[in-house]
Amino acid sequence: MTPLILMLLLLSSLIHGHAQSQPKNQSFISLLITQNGLDFVKDLLVKEAISSIVSLRLHNIEKSTNIPLVGNVYMRLSNITINQIDVPLSHVKPGETGISIIASGVSCNLTMNWYYSYSTWLVPFKISDRVSAQVQIEGMEVGLTLGLENKEGSLNLKLKDCGSHVEDISIKLDGGASWLYQGVVDAFEEQIVSAVENAITKKLKEGISRLDSYLRNLPKEVPVDEHASLNVTFVNDVLLSDSSVGFETNGLFIESASNPIPNLGHTNSILPVLCTNSSKMLGITLDQAVFNSASALYYDAKFMHWIVDQVPDQSLLNTAGWRFIIPQLYKKYPNHDMNLNVSLSSPPVVEISNQKVGAHILADLTIDVLEDDEVIPVACISLLIQASGSVNVNGNNLVGAVRLDDFAMSLEWTNIGNLRMYLIQPVMWTLIETVFLPYVNAHLSKGIPMPIIHGFTLQNAEIILSTSRVTVCSDVAFGESEKLL
Numbered sequence: 001m002t003p004l005i006l007m008l009l010l011l012s013s014l015i016h017g018h019a020q021s022q023p024k025n026q027s028f029i030s031l032l033i034t035q036n037g038l039d040f041v042k043d044l045l046v047k048e049a050i051s052s053i054v055s056l057r058l059h060n061i062e063k064s065t066n067i068p069l070v071g072n073v074y075m076r077l078s079n080i081t082i083n084q085i086d087v088p089l090s091h092v093k094p095g096e097t098g099i100s101i102i103a104s105g106v107s108c109n110l111t112m113n114w115y116y117s118y119s120t121w122l123v124p125f126k127i128s129d130r131v132s133a134q135v136q137i138e139g140m141e142v143g144l145t146l147g148l149e150n151k152e153g154s155l156n157l158k159l160k161d162c163g164s165h166v167e168d169i170s171i172k173l174d175g176g177a178s179w180l181y182q183g184v185v186d187a188f189e190e191q192i193v194s195a196v197e198n199a200i201t202k203k204l205k206e207g208i209s210r211l212d213s214y215l216r217n218l219p220k221e222v223p224v225d226e227h228a229s230l231n232v233t234f235v236n237d238v239l240l241s242d243s244s245v246g247f248e249t250n251g252l253f254i255e256s257a258s259n260p261i262p263n264l265g266h267t268n269s270i271l272p273v274l275c276t277n278s279s280k281m282l283g284i285t286l287d288q289a290v291f292n293s294a295s296a297l298y299y300d301a302k303f304m305h306w307i308v309d310q311v312p313d314q315s316l317l318n319t320a321g322w323r324f325i326i327p328q329l330y331k332k333y334p335n336h337d338m339n340l341n342v343s344l345s346s347p348p349v350v351e352i353s354n355q356k357v358g359a360h361i362l363a364d365l366t367i368d369v370l371e372d373d374e375v376i377p378v379a380c381i382s383l384l385i386q387a388s389g390s391v392n393v394n395g396n397n398l399v400g401a402v403r404l405d406d407f408a409m410s411l412e413w414t415n416i417g418n419l420r421m422y423l424i425q426p427v428m429w430t431l432i433e434t435v436f437l438p439y440v441n442a443h444l445s446k447g448i449p450m451p452i453i454h455g456f457t458l459q460n461a462e463i464i465l466s467t468s469r470v471t472v473c474s475d476v477a478f479g480e481s482e483k484l485l
Contacts, residue, residue, distance in 0.1 A: 027235050028287040029251030029451060035243045037281030037476065042092040042101055044478055045207075053203050056082045058110075058195045065187045073118040077133075077188060080112040080195065094240045098147045098160055106140035108196060114173070132174045135192060139167025144204060148245070153220055153233040155247075157212035162204055164197045221254065222449045228297055229256045230290075232451040249451055251286065252293040255301070275473035277462065284450055284472045286398070288352045294448065295347040304344035311340075312434045316427065319369065325423045328416050329378060333369045341366040341377070342436070352468050359402060361385040363436075364412060365428075379419060380412040385432060389444075391470055393461035397447030398472065402440055404432055455479050 239246035
C-alpha cells in the first residue's frame with residue numbers, strides 16, 4: 001500500500017471515530033432568521049390573526065340608562081360581529097427579553113343589532129324598536145411579546161405580554177330615534193371598546209397557544225430514507241439579537257430506528273452563519289461533520305459495497321476485453337464473463353474549504369471471473385479517489401454532484417501473476433468516470449433534507465463555502481393552503 005493511501009486511510013479512520021463520538025449537545029447545523037425573515041413570518045401571523053378574528057361574534061351587551069325627559073331606557077346590543085380589520089403598519093423586534101410584535105393604526109369595522117325600550121308618562125304603553133348599527137374603531141394598537149426557549153430539545157413559545165388599546169370609536173345607528181343616538185354612544189362606547197379589545201386579545205392568546213403546541217411537536221428526526229434520519233434536536237439556547245433569531249440543532253445522521261437523547265445542557269455560542277447578502281431571510285450552516293456522519297452511518301450499515309455487472313462498455317466485463325491489458329487473465333479464462341466487486345475500505349472523507357467541497361474515497365476493486373456457477377476472485381486493486389463537488393439546493397434539499405480530480409491505485413494481491421498497472425490505469429479511470437461516479441451522483445441528487453418547518457419552501461438560495469462549512473442563504477415562501485396558527 002502506498003504511503004499516500006495509508007495516510008488517507010488513517011485520516012478516514014480518525015474522522016470516522018470522531019463522528020461516532022460527538023457529544024450530544026454539540027451543534028452541527030445552525031439556522032439564523034434575519035430581520036427580513038422575521039418580517040415575513042410576522043406578516044404571515046398577522047394575516048392569519050386577521051383571518052381568525054374576522055366574522056368573530058362578540059357577546060351581547062345590555063344596559064339601562066337614564067335619559068333626560070324620557071326616563072329609564074333599556075338597550076341591548078346583539079349579533080355584534082367583527083366584519084373587517086385593516087392593519088396598515090406592523091413590526092417585529094427581537095431582543096434579549098424576547099420577540100415583540102406590534103401592530104398600530106389598526107381599524108376595525110363591526111355590525112350589530114340594537115334594541116331599546118322605554119316607558120314614559122306621556123303615553124300609557126311601552127315603546128320599543130329594533131334597528132341595525134355600524135361601529136368603526138380607529139387607531140387601535142395591538143402588541144405582544146413572545147419568549148422562545150429550548151426545553152429538552154424542543155422549542156417552547158411563551159406569551160409574556162399581550163394587549164390592545166383603542167384610540168377612537170364611532171357608532172352609526174340605522175333608523176330608530178335620533179334623539180337616542182347620544183344615549184347609545186354614552187352607554188355603550190366603553191363596553192364595545194372593551195369587548196373588542198378582550199376578544200382580540202383572547203384570539204391572539206389562543207393562536208399563540210396553538211403555535212406553541214406546534215413548535216413543541218416539531219419532529220426531532222427528519223427521515224432521509226428508510227435507513228437514516230437527520231437528528232434535528234435543538235441544542236443550546238435560542239440566540240436573540242436586535243435583528244435576528246438563531247437556532248442550533250444536532251444535525252448529525254442517525255439510524256432511523258434509533259432514539260436520540262435530547263440535549264439538557266444550555267451553553268451559548270456564536271452562530272457561524274455568514275450570508276453576504278443581508279436581504280436574505282434565512283441562513284443555514286452545515287458543518288462538514290454532517291456529511292461525514294452520513295458517510296460513517298452508511299459505511300457501518302454495509303451500504304458501500306456493490307457488484308458491478310453492467311457497464312456502458314460491456315466488453316470490459318469479459319476477459320476478451322482485457323486480453324491486451326492483462327494477457328494472462330484472458331489466457332487462463334478465455335472469453336469468461338466478469339464482475340467487478342467494489343467495496344469501500346473506509347467511510348469517504350468530506351472536506352470543505354473556501355474554494356470547494358472535496359472528498360477522499362478509499363476503495364478496493366476485486367476482479368471476479370465467472371465460471372459456471374463459481375465466482376473466482378483473481379486480483380484486487382486499491383483505489384484512492386480524489387473528487388470535488390458542487391452543492392446546490394433543490395426544493396428544501398441540499399443536493400450535490402462530484403467529479404473526478406485524480407486517483408491513485410496500487411495492487412493489493414493477485415493470483416494471475418504480476419499486473420502492469422500503467423496499462424490498467426486508463427481502464428480504471430474510465431470505470432470511475434462512467435460507473436462509479438454516476439452511481440454516487442444518482443444518490444447525491446436525492447439530497448439531504450434541511451431543517452425547514454413544513455409549509456415553507458426555500459427560494460433563490462445561494463451557497464457560500466467556508467472552512468469546514470457550507471452555508472445556504474435563502475428567501476422563503478409559504479404555501480397558500482398552509483396555516484401557522
